Amino acid sequence: MAVNTRTRPPGPATAGPPLRRLGFLLVRHRRLVLSLALALLVAAGVSAAGAVPRLSLARFEAPGSESDRAQAELQARFGTGSPDMIFLVTARTGTVDDPAIEAAGRELTARVARADGVAEAASYWTRGRPVTLRSEDGRHALILVRVPGDADHVRAGVLPRLVPEITEGTELLQVRAGGGEEVFRETVPLSRQDFVRAELIIFPLAFVLLWLYQRRVMAALVPILAGVYAMVIGLALLAGVLAFAEISTFALNLTLAMGLGLGIDYCLFVVHRFREEVRRGADRAAAVAGAVEHAGRTVLFSGLTVAASLAVLFVLPFDFLRSFAYAGVAVVIGGLVAAVLVLPAVLASIGGTMLPGRERPERENGLWHGLATRVMRRPLVSGGVATALLLVLASPFLGLRFGVADDRVLPPQASSRQTQEVIRQTFPAEETDAIQLVSRDAVTADVTSYATALSRLPGVAQVDTAEGSFAGGARMGGGDPARFRGDGTWLSVVPSAAALADDPVRLVGAVRAVEPPFPVLVGGYPAELADYRASVVDRLPLVIGLMLVITFAVLYVMTRSVLIPLKATLLNVLSLAVMSGVLVWVFQDGNLSGLLGFTATGTLDPSIPILMLCVAYGLSMDYEVFLLSRIKEEYDRTGDTERAVAAGLQRGAPLITAAGGILALTFAAYATAEVMFVQMLGVGMAVAVLVDATVIRAVLVPSLMRLAGPLNWWPKGRATTPGR
Structure with a gap:
């Protein structure tokens, strides 16, 4: 299609709203803008490359919680703590009680204890042969290892040296590594491989889909480049944040996934509007300025809602989840720079290559216009059927059970999971995950009575103390004063394997419910998980409430309406309910586990779903903002709500459907992952985007706006677009 490439000189034609003036400014100085953008990309690339190795490995822990204080007391008063990892030792012949095996096991335990970074090492043979450290068939025994330090020191510093050395084994012993630190040490590289594999699928897939939609090579390539630009800028901004905050390495994954998705979406919004302006007869400069004025405003509001949705994670006192807030805000900034500042200069330079070869006439009464008209003709029926369908999809959410992540997030072939x-x-029991009760003021008689009561609890295999070992309410053996006494005393409540696999948090609650005869702090790995889960879940209403209030405020500023932001908020909550229902049905209940290749545990860890709620809510608002901007523009022009909805859907729905389909397919590529966390992200986000871009935008939005009528625009009545 021929297009007038002449750029208008400054003058009355370039006057208007600030964004329109910005568009003309970017056109006039396009070479300078592109040169600065390229220089920024190079500098950001260098900074981003330096940021990636500085990302931290995080733990699921609640600072300041009871379990955190208990761990500090154990370290300060007794010089001990929870084991960080274990070595599973298997006798190649015979049992672990054979004299030769015992001698080899003692020597191996001593070798582990001497290793750099190891503070403590104890085993079945050095602890007096407790049954909790020996397998029921006698072939296996455990070495418990404590490696103090933060997650980076343990997982990236000590374990990469220690594990290969010890797991070489001996002529008599086979050795394998396990425990929480080893599980999550394996999770990081596997998740990175998952994301690399997914990106290798996503980039060519996105290009093909964009080409099918745009029908021009450059129109398909530029959005992908915009996504890459957003990724690089986002990572460079994270490099600055690293100067004062820790950021989890998993934030890199979010940056890659959201950077590409937002870059493509925002670029499509601007390019679509540029094409529309050209089709209406504008020259290239005016078309770019019009795209910045209208689509740029939409992109800015969209970016603000996405950033606000993720920024609410800052209220959580966990570095792991705060990392995603930093990453989300950073990548949104990158997407806005790419779409609002760099892309207009690209369009001013090569915009002709982004236009279709044969322009189709714009249809006022096309498919989407007809669909909106039919929906608004019977809004209660159409909206009711769509709502019922979505509520059915969301219904598994009612059976949600929060739990804690364990080794089963890894694929079956992972060594630590095996x-x-x-x-x-x-x-018979899980000595490595014992619940530890620490006290300064205990006396002998009280310790005995307390341990006896604790040992009667269902799910407790035994209780070890300085006064003896107890099981089922009876003393089973002598105590270990050297281990359990110091400036006070502590007790080790060893859970059964079945109790730990079923619900370790419930067991922690049962232990805490037993009235102690002296003040105690309850710690250990199960208590840490319980406190972390409680801290996250307790703050969930605050997170959701802030997210709803902030995005309501943003949409109110955009529309000057009370009802439209309220409607948008309710619809997005419905979209999130569908996503949550699918997560429960698939990953908690185990449906599709054979197809996707994961192991369901009957619960969901709250961390990843909370992250997904924030991301999905922001992306849903992305499409809401775009559609509302088109509807509002038509309403400003005509003052007719039904006509505005039908026209807005006709002009906005094809792009929303295409962008949503591309984004959903890119997220769906993560379903090929081996780590269940990554699979959850892919499946859940794909479902949320598809539901939002189809049923909600095409059916529920027009039906609700038809029912509301003039109230949509209350309290201003007929609205006027700011700046016009």
Whole structure:
């Protein structure tokens, strides 16, 4: 299609709203803008490359919680703490009680204890042969290892040296590594491989889909480049944040996923409007300025809602989740720079290559206009059927059970998961995940009575103390004063394997419910998980409430309406309910586990779903903002709500459907991952985007706006677009 490439000189034609003036400014100085953009990209690339190795490995822990204080007391008063990892030792012949095996096991335990970074190492042979450290068939025994330090020191510093050295084994012993630190050490590289594999699928897939939609090579390539630009800028901004905050390495994954998605979406919004302006007869400069004025405003509001949705994670006192807030805000800034500042200069330079070869006439009464008209003709029926369908999809959410992540987030072939499977199947108890009760003021008689009561709890295999070991309410053996006494005393409540696999948080609650005869702090890995989960879940209403209020305020500023932001908020909550229902049905209940290749545990860890709620809510608002901007523009022009909705859907729905389909397919590529966390992100986000871009935008939005009528625009009545 021929297009007038002449750029208008400054003058009355370039006057208007600030964004329109910005568009003309970017056109006039396009070479300078592109040169600065390229220089910024190079500098950001260097900064981003330096940021990636500085990302931290985070733990699921609640600072300041009871379990956190208990761990500090154990370290300060007794010089001990929870084991960070374990070595599963298997006798190649005979049992672990054979004299030769015992001698080899003692020597191996001593070698582990001498290793750099190891503070403590104890085993079945050095602890007096407790049954909790020996498998029921006698072939396996455990070495418990404590490696102090933060997650980076343990997982990236100590374990990469220690694990290969010890798991070489000996002529008599086979050795495998396991435990929480080893599980999550394996999770990081596997998740990175998952994202690399997905990106190798996503980039060519996105290009093909964009070409099918745009029918021009450059129109398909530029949005992908915009996504890459957003990624790089986002990572560079994270490099600055690293100067004062820790950011989890998993934030890199979010930056890659959201950077591409937002870059494509925002670029499509601007390019679509540029094409529309050209089709209406504008020259290239005016078309770019019009795209910046209208689509640029939409992109800015969209970016603000996405950033606000993720920024609410800052209220959570967990570095792991705050990392995603930093990453989300950073990548939104990158997307806005790419779409609002760089892309207009690109369009001013090569905009002709982005236009279709044969322009189709714009249809006022096309498919989407007809659909909107039919929906608004019977809004209660159409909206009721769509709502019922979505509520059915969301209904599994009513059975949500929060739990804690364990080794089963890894694929079955992961070595640490195989180690944990052996422990689950052959050991009577989970000594490595004992609940620890620390006290300064205990006396002998009280310790005995307290341990006896604790040992009667369902799910407790035994209770070890300085006064003896107790099981089922009876003393089973002598105590270990050297281990349990110091400036006070502590007790080790060893859970059964079945109790730990079923619900360790419930067991922690039962232990805490037993009235202690002296003040105690309850710690240990199960208590840490319980406190973390409680801290996250307790703050969930605050997170959701802030997210709703902030995005309501943003949409109110955009529309000057009370009802439209309220309607948008309710519809997005419905979209999130569908996503949550699918997560429960698939990943908690285990449906599709065979197809996707994961192991369901009957619960969901709250961390990833909370992250997904914030991301999905922001992306849903992305499409809401775009559609509302088109509807409002038509309403400003005509003052007729039904006509504005039908026209807005006709002009906006094809782009929303295309952008949503591309984004959903890119997220769906993460379903090929081996780590269940990544699969959850892919499946949940794909479902949320598809539901939002189809049923909600095409059916529920027009039906609700038809029912509301003039109230849509209350309190201003007929609105006027700011700046016009």
